[in-house]
Amino acid sequence: MKSGIALRLRGVVKSYGERPILRSLSLDVPSGQFVAVVGRSGCGKSTLLRLIAGLTAPDEGAIVAGDHRVTGVQPDVRMIFQEARLLPWNDVLANVGFGTTGIDARARDARARTLLEHVGLADRAAEWPGRLSGGQRQRVALARGLMSEPRLLLLDEPLGALDALTRIEMQQLIERLWREHGFTAVLVTHEVQEAVALADRVIILENGSIAADVAIPMPRPRMREDGAFVATSAALLGHILQTRPAL
Numbered sequence: 001m002k003s004g005i006a007l008r009l010r011g012v013v014k015s016y017g018e019r020p021i022l023r024s025l026s027l028d029v030p031s032g033q034f035v036a037v038v039g040r041s042g043c044g045k046s047t048l049l050r051l052i053a054g055l056t057a058p059d060e061g062a063i064v065a066g067d068h069r070v071t072g073v074q075p076d077v078r079m080i081f082q083e084a085r086l087l088p089w090n091d092v093l094a095n096v097g098f099g100t101t102g103i104d105a106r107a108r109d110a111r112a113r114t115l116l117e118h119v120g121l122a123d124r125a126a127e128w129p130g131r132l133s134g135g136q137r138q139r140v141a142l143a144r145g146l147m148s149e150p151r152l153l154l155l156d157e158p159l160g161a162l163d164a165l166t167r168i169e170m171q172q173l174i175e176r177l178w179r180e181h182g183f184t185a186v187l188v189t190h191e192v193q194e195a196v197a198l199a200d201r202v203i204i205l206e207n208g209s210i211a212a213d214v215a216i217p218m219p220r221p222r223m224r225e226d227g228a229f230v231a232t233s234a235a236l237l238g239h240i241l242q243t244r245p246a247l
């Protein structure tokens with residue numbers, strides 16, 4: 001198993017036109033840590049992830065993932081989106097293996113099957129994506145995201161479109177994959193309970209700056225009905241409500 005890589009942001013500035021989105025943001029994420037990013041709509045969460053993924057470039061500052069300065073998309077870093085983005089004309093197995101380079105077809109399919117087992121979909125390898133539920137499609141997206149053995153996984157509200165029960169089951173799956181695969185994780189979520197369930201540490205963004213950086217030292221697995229869980233979630237939500245709305 002490869003281990004996660006550390007992430008370092010220094011003085012990252014990003015604007016769209018005249019509008020500042022991120023303002024001199026600095027952040028250190030140690031190897032293997034699970035970080036959640038929360039904050040009001042429009043505060044810059046997705047922009048932050050896109051910068052880390054190398055999908056867009058900062059105006060100023062530096063982003064370093066492992067030993068490399070991020071200047072574009074790299075195989076060590078993968079991103080999972082709210083929509084699974086599967087190819088409808090490929091079956092599940094081909095979707096998981098899609099875009100994998102550097103290994104022959106047999107090894108690619110074997111790895112894809114292993115990952116489908118990890119996400120509980122081994123028996124759906126020959127299925128068309130259109131016949132899967134939303135939660136199953138996100139499982140396929142997770143398996144595909146793990147094909148290149150990423151050492152940093154970026155999750156942009158991956159469970160936002162799922163019902164509450166599926167969402168909790170998927171959180172448990174993500175936690176297990178994180179433990180077993182050992183990647184560093186940065187999760188953007190609108191749900192404070194999701195952040196508390198999964199993260200070692202929660203960053204609250206306010207208008208493109210870090211308003212709070214909160215350690216979540218609770219033992220795992222975390223139970224939502226525990227007093228500490230409820231109190232931590234309420235405190236985080238209270239903190240977010242105190243932040244200013246995005247400009």
Ligand SMILES: Nc1ncnc2c1ncn2[C@@H]1O[C@H](COP(=O)(O)OP(=O)(O)OP(=O)(O)O)[C@@H](O)[C@H]1O
Nearest residue numbers: 016021039040041042043044045046047048246247
């Ligand atoms: N490509 C773009 N061009 C112009 N403006 C953009 C672009 N992408 C994002 N923005 C703007 O940047 C701001 C931050 O957007 P971002 O998606 O990062 O916020 P967010 O915190 O993820 O929001 P939400 O929680 O609603 O998803 C918003 O005002 C948005 O309109």
